Amino acid sequence: MTPTVPDPHPEERPVLRPLQRTGWGFRLLVAALLAVIAAGAYAYVTQLRLGLGVTGLNNRVTWGIYITNFVFFIGVSHAGTLISAILRVTGAEWRRPITRMAEAITVFALMVGAPMVLIDMGRPERILSVFRYGRLQSPILWDVISITTYLTGSLLYLYLPLIPDMALLRDRLTEVPRWKRALYRALAAGWRGTPRQHAALERGISAMAIVIIPVAISVHTVVSWIFGMTLRAGWHSTIFGPYFVIGAIFSGIAAIITAMGAFRWVYGLGGFLTDRHFRNLGYLLLTFNLLYMYFTISEYLTIAYGAEVKDTTLVHALFYGAFSHVFWVMLIIGLVLPAVLTLIPHLAPIDLLRRVPALRPIPLGVGAAILGGVGATLHVRGVAYVNTTLGVHHDVVLVAAGVLGAAAFLALLPVLKQRPVASIVLASLLVNAGMWLKRYIIVVPSMALPITPTEWATYQPTWVEWSITAGAFATFILLYALFAKIFPLISLWEVREAKVPEPAPGARAQEVVA
């Protein structure tokens, strides 16, 4: 009979549990994601077979939501760089439990985002032309070089801190399937934790942490130059480089907070991902939110004040015209609401909202029901977009919906004040959605804008584009979910090294010690 070895680190069990057991919830999630990916694959095969005519893309708007996705995912990929590299270089100790999740986001976002360009090209084999006939003066070629360099560096930067944990899993998880043990053994690279191995590891990680920061900045700067070096209204801007980098870091922080929130909830990682991590990242989110607001105001004020015909046409379309819905929704959900949500713990007057009768669940519910009824009636009668017999203009319904939404949001604020983590996760979700919309209004309106005196181009994404987009997001989530089933989401050796004594509030929290 083998004597039972006591577990020296019981606090790490929540991290290792997903690697040892797979529940039905995970299997259902994978099945659902595979179904979405299959739909995306079918849409892509349709596009390959019939050509780009099955999309909403046309000779004027050649970059639609595919390039929106590309810029979005490249932006999200900055999560790893900021959280891991910058915080590592600056010696921020609190970063230790979240570095791996951030680094994984970088790799998967790049893997999903980069192929979006190939999908937009229609004929993917033409990527070879970039290598055969590529010109060094083309930002497209710079993009290929910088993204390849970034992906390689990110993979290396993800792998290096994994080595000690791979050794830990190799020696600790003896009951997992054989292929997993073989994988851990191979990836552990013979790690025994000797001082010389530690020194070699630190050397490698430090070098990568330093070099990956300028590489990441260069990647999004180059992406911005694809737009900025084109003589189009809304694109030809000198601030696009830093504007894109700030936006990328902003959406990257939002992505890591979202992932942290999901894993803390699903795997019960409250002992590692404490309120302190969410609070600190919330402050970072707010900082970059304000920076992004500054750049946004600076960008639009400058071009609107100059009053060049094309610039003012574009600004008018964004502020009041065809793209105004997307623009204002982006501003509200991507910048304004997240700022309010991250500031909630510091806003004392929010408690007063509890006393407002109109913000109670019953009046709000009644209001929503009435509005829903009116909206449904208008829709069923086919008068949702015309001012006809019922005498209710659709704008009135929209305004009422906006007022009701604002009231619901206000009613939610006191609740969220009691749950700062939920508030920050909600803010990050809104930022994710807002930043996708922001990329859409960067890409599409400038292409639809008439260059010669003619009419605006139209662009309406088809089911093919939406299916491929859904497939891309599903692929990203699937890769991340599979990663979480094979590798520990928390860098255990780094957490042990830090000997973090901070006890997390709540019953689930456990003190993490080396």
Added chain:
Amino acid sequence: MKAAVVLLVLAGILGMITGRAVAAVSTRLSVTGPSTVGMGEEISVEARLTTADDRPIAGAVLTLFQVGAVGQRAMSTATTDAYGIAWFLHSEFTVAYLSLRVAYAGDAARAPANADLSVEITGIEVAPAVVMPHTPSLPVKTVLFLLLGIVWLTYAFAASSILGIVREGGPRRGGGTARVVR
């Protein structure tokens, strides 16, 4: 003898094929106009269409084109009078050196012809042309690839640390590791 017959037949066929062209009267077009005009002035262009032996062609429609770098744009048309002369007035200036062309399209009886005219527009403030190199110079390329090389060398350095870890791990005894990491 045979060769002469073959030549005559070939000449006949050639004559049938090119009969129309051979039958068309060749024409000659000449244009006169100012070599320079001030900004805002109209350019008066006189075109004269004649046959090769200088007989005027009346009633022919001539077209004035503005010639640009990527093609020509028709500006106006005029019909020749009894002296074979047509007049154009041109007032659209977009460049400091204007290239104009008058063309006669020809018809079944007359061959086409055209003639060019260059006019310098004075009084236009033209910024001195700056020649931008279309390909990066050698120093620029060198700096770019140097930076890229530094990045990839750093990657190689970081990857070499993995080799250092593997080497330090050494051969396993009995299939296990010398020290268990828990």
